[in-house]
Amino acid sequence: MTRSDQLNRFDRQLWNRFIAIAQPYWYPTSGRSSATFLILLALLLMFLAAFLFVVIAIVSLSSQSIFPKIFNNIAPGLAQNITKLINSPGILVIVATLLAPSIVFFIYRGNLIPRWRPWALLSILLLLAFSVSGLNVIISYVARFFQTALAQKDQATYWRFLFVYASVFVVGTPIVVYYNYVREKLGVNWRDWLTNRFLDDYFSDRAYYDISNNSKIDNPDQRITEDIRSFTRTSLDFLLIILGSIIDLIAFTGVLWTISLPLVLVLIFYATFGTVGTILIGKRLIGINFTQLRREADFRYGLVHVRDNAESIAFYRGEDQESVAVKQRFIEVLRNFNILIGWQRNLRFFTTSYNYFVVIVPALVVAPKYFTGEIDFGAITQASFAFSQVLSALSLIVTQFESLSAFAAGVNRLGEFEDAMITNAKERPEGATTIDMTIDSHLALEHVTLETPNYQKILVKDLSLDVEPGEGLLIVGRSGAGKSSLLRAIAGLWNSGTGKLVRPKLEEMLFLPQRPYMILGTLRDQLLYPFASREISESKLREVLVKVNLADLPERVGGFDAQLDWSTVLSLGEQQRLAFARLLLTEPNYAILDEATSALDLRNEAELYEQIRTGKTTFVSVGHRTSLLAFHKKVLELDGAEGWRILSAEEYAAQES
Numbered sequence: 001m002t003r004s005d006q007l008n009r010f011d012r013q014l015w016n017r018f019i020a021i022a023q024p025y026w027y028p029t030s031g032r033s034s035a036t037f038l039i040l041l042a043l044l045l046m047f048l049a050a051f052l053f054v055v056i057a058i059v060s061l062s063s064q065s066i067f068p069k070i071f072n073n074i075a076p077g078l079a080q081n082i083t084k085l086i087n088s089p090g091i092l093v094i095v096a097t098l099l100a101p102s103i104v105f106f107i108y109r110g111n112l113i114p115r116w117r118p119w120a121l122l123s124i125l126l127l128l129a130f131s132v133s134g135l136n137v138i139i140s141y142v143a144r145f146f147q148t149a150l151a152q153k154d155q156a157t158y159w160r161f162l163f164v165y166a167s168v169f170v171v172g173t174p175i176v177v178y179y180n181y182v183r184e185k186l187g188v189n190w191r192d193w194l195t196n197r198f199l200d201d202y203f204s205d206r207a208y209y210d211i212s213n214n215s216k217i218d219n220p221d222q223r224i225t226e227d228i229r230s231f232t233r234t235s236l237d238f239l240l241i242i243l244g245s246i247i248d249l250i251a252f253t254g255v256l257w258t259i260s261l262p263l264v265l266v267l268i269f270y271a272t273f274g275t276v277g278t279i280l281i282g283k284r285l286i287g288i289n290f291t292q293l294r295r296e297a298d299f300r301y302g303l304v305h306v307r308d309n310a311e312s313i314a315f316y317r318g319e320d321q322e323s324v325a326v327k328q329r330f331i332e333v334l335r336n337f338n339i340l341i342g343w344q345r346n347l348r349f350f351t352t353s354y355n356y357f358v359v360i361v362p363a364l365v366v367a368p369k370y371f372t373g374e375i376d377f378g379a380i381t382q383a384s385f386a387f388s389q390v391l392s393a394l395s396l397i398v399t400q401f402e403s404l405s406a407f408a409a410g411v412n413r414l415g416e417f418e419d420a421m422i423t424n425a426k427e428r429p430e431g432a433t434t435i436d437m438t439i440d441s442h443l444a445l446e447h448v449t450l451e452t453p454n455y456q457k458i459l460v461k462d463l464s465l466d467v468e469p470g471e472g473l474l475i476v477g478r479s480g481a482g483k484s485s486l487l488r489a490i491a492g493l494w495n496s497g498t499g500k501l502v503r504p505k506l507e508e509m510l511f512l513p514q515r516p517y518m519i520l521g522t523l524r525d526q527l528l529y530p531f532a533s534r535e536i537s538e539s540k541l542r543e544v545l546v547k548v549n550l551a552d553l554p555e556r557v558g559g560f561d562a563q564l565d566w567s568t569v570l571s572l573g574e575q576q577r578l579a580f581a582r583l584l585l586t587e588p589n590y591a592i593l594d595e596a597t598s599a600l601d602l603r604n605e606a607e608l609y610e611q612i613r614t615g616k617t618t619f620v621s622v623g624h625r626t627s628l629l630a631f632h633k634k635v636l637e638l639d640g641a642e643g644w645r646i647l648s649a650e651e652y653a654a655q656e657s
C-alpha cells in the first residue's frame with residue numbers, strides 16, 4: 001500500500017493518532033485509558049442532561065405556581081408532563097444519572113483535578129450546547145403555534161406567541177453568544193497546552209535537529225503553528241456538531257414522530273443513502289487535502305528562504321531563478337488545488353441535490369395529511385424544520401465530509417510529526433550500530449569509526465586519539481573529508497558508527513560552528529548565548545568586547561539592549577569575533593572551533609586565540625591555516641578516504657613547508 005493510500009482512509013490508525021494527540025489534555029494516556037476517557041465524557045454528558053432537566057423542572061414548576069395562567073398559555077402541558085415524570089419511576093433514572101457520574105468522577109479525581117480547567121470549560125460549553133438545542137425545539141413549537149393562529153385568523157393567540165417568540169430570542173442571544181465565546185476560549189486553552197507540549201518535544205533530545213534531516217517530516221513550523229490551531233478548533237467543532245446532532249436527533253425525532261411516522265422512516269432511508277454516497281465519492285479528499293497542506297507550506301517556505309538569503313541572491317542576481325523556483329512551488333499548490341476543487345465539485349453534485357430534496361420530501365409525505373385535516377397548518381412547517389434538523393444530524397458525514405477530510409489530513413500530519421519527535425526521527429537501518437559515549441574529564445576517541453547519519457559513507461575508520469587538557473588538537477584535511485562531522489560526533493549530534501567516545505559534560509564545552517550563529521534578540525542576549533540567565537555586568541561585557549576588537553559595537557548599534565537583525569547588520573568577521581566573545585565569557589574547559597576564524601585576518605585570528613590560550617581552555621579546532629599550529633600541540637590529518645594520521649604540530653609544520 002502506498003503512503004497516499006494509507007492517508008486516504010478513515011481507519012484505526014487515524015483514530016489512534018487522533019486519541020494520542022487529543023486525549024492528554026483531558027486525561028493521561030496509558031494502557032486502556034482512552035476507554036476510560038470516552039466513558040467519562042459520556043458520563044459528563046448524561047450528568048449535564050439530567051442537571052439541565054432539574055433546572056428546567058424547578059423553573060417551570062415555580063413559574064407555574066406563581067403565574068399559573070400565563071404559564072399554561074405559553075407552555076401548555078409542560079408543567080403537567082414534568083409532574084407526571086417526577087411521580088413516575090422515571091425520576092429514579094434521573095437521580096441515578098446525577099449520582100453515577102458524580103461517583104465515577106470522584107473515583108477518578110486524581111487524574112481529573114489537575115485538569116479541572118478544561119473539564120470545567122467543557123461542562124459550561126456542553127450546558128450551553130444543550131440550551132441552544134433546547135431553544136431550537138422551543139422555537140419550532142412557538143413558530144408552529146403562531147403560524148396556525150395566523151392561518152386561523154386567531155389574533156389573540158397570534159400576538160401572544162409572537163411575543164413569546166421575541167422573548168425566546170432575548171433569552172437565546174446571550175446563550176448563543178456565550179456558547180461561541182466559551183468554545184473559542186476552550187479552543188485557545190487547548191491550543192496553548194498542545195503547542196507547548198509539541199514545542200517541548202521538539203526541543204528535547206535535539207528532535208528539531210534530527211527532524212531537519214528526516215525527509216518524511218516536511219515543514220515542522222507549519223505543523224506546530226497552523227496544524228495544531230486547526231486541530232484544536234476543529235476537534236471542538238466536531239465534538240459539538242456530533243453532540244448537537246445527537247440532541248437534535250432525539251428531540252426532533254420525537255417531534256416528527258408525533259406528526260408522521262412514515263416521515264421518520266423515509267428520513268432514515270434517505271440519510272443512509274446520503275452517507276454511503278458521500279463516503280464513496282468523497283474518500284479521495286483526505287489524501288488530496290494532505291498534499292495541499294504540504295504544498296502550501298513548501299510555497300511559504302520558498303519565500304522565507306528568499307528572505308533569509310536576500311543578500312546572497314542579490315549578489316548573484318539570482319532573481320530570475322528564485323522567481324521561477326518560487327512560482328514553481330506555487331504552480332504545485334494550484335495544481336493540487338485544482339484537483340481538490342474538482343473532487344469537491346463531484347461531491348457537491350451529490351450533496352447539493354441531496355440537500356434540495358430535503359425541502360420536497362417532508363412536503364410530499366405530510367401535505368396529504370393536512371388536506372384531509374389530520375394535522376394543523378403549522379405542523380407542516382414544523383415537520384419540515386424537524387425533518388431538516390434530524391436529517392442534518394443523520395447526514396453529519398454528508399455535510400461535514402469536506403472539513404472531515406481536511407481534519408483527517410491534519411491529524412495525520414501531527415501524528416506523524418509526534419511519532420518522529422518521540423522516536424527521535426533518525427532514519428536508522430536495521431541492525432545499525434552507534435558510537436558509545438562516556439563522560440569524563442578529558443576528551444578521547446577509542447577505535448571510533450564514524451559514518452554519515454544514513455550510514456551511506458564511512459568518513460573515518462578506527463580512529464583513536466587523546467586530547468589532554470592544555471594540549472590542543474588541530475584537525476586538518478581536504479574539504480569533505482569529515483572534519484566537521486568529527487566535531488558533530490563529539491557534540492553527540494551524530495553517532496552512526498562504532499567505537500567509544502570519551503568527553504567532558506557538554507556544559508564544560510563550547511562549540512563554535514562553521515557559520516556563526518546570531519540569535520534573534522538584544523546584543524546582551526547575543527553575548528550571553530546560550531546561557532542567557534547569567535548575571536554579567538556591563539563592564540565585564542565591554543571588557544570582553546575590547547578583547548575581541550569590537551569595543552565600539554555597543555555605541556554603534558545603540559547599546560546592549562538594541563535588537564537588530566544581527567546576521568545582516570554585522571559582517572561575517574564581526575560575527576565570528578562576537579562568537580569568540582561568547583567563548584571568553586563562558587570560559588569552557590574545551591572549545592571546539594570549526595573554522596571559527598575563517599573570515600578574519602591573520603592578526604585578528606592570532607589575537608583571539610591568544611586571548612583564550614591565557615585561560616584554562618583547551619582547543620579542538622578545524623582549520624586550513626598553518627598559522628593555527630602555534631596554538632595546538634597535535635594535528636589530526638584526515639585523508640578523505642577513511643584514513644587518518646596524528647602528528648605533532650612541529651612535524652606537520654615541517655611537512656607543509
Ligand SMILES: Nc1ncnc2c1ncn2[C@@H]1O[C@H](COP(=O)(O)OP(=O)(O)OP(=O)(O)O)[C@@H](O)[C@H]1O
Pocket residue numbers: 213452453454459477478479480481482483484485486
Ligand atoms: N546530514 C548529512 N547526511 C549525510 N551526509 C552528510 C551530511 N552532512 C554532511 N555530509 C557529508 O559528509 C561528508 C563530510 O562532511 P563534513 O562537513 O564533515 O566535511 P568537512 O571535512 O568539514 O568539509 P569542509 O572543509 O568543506 O567543511 C561530506 O561528504 C558531506 O557531503
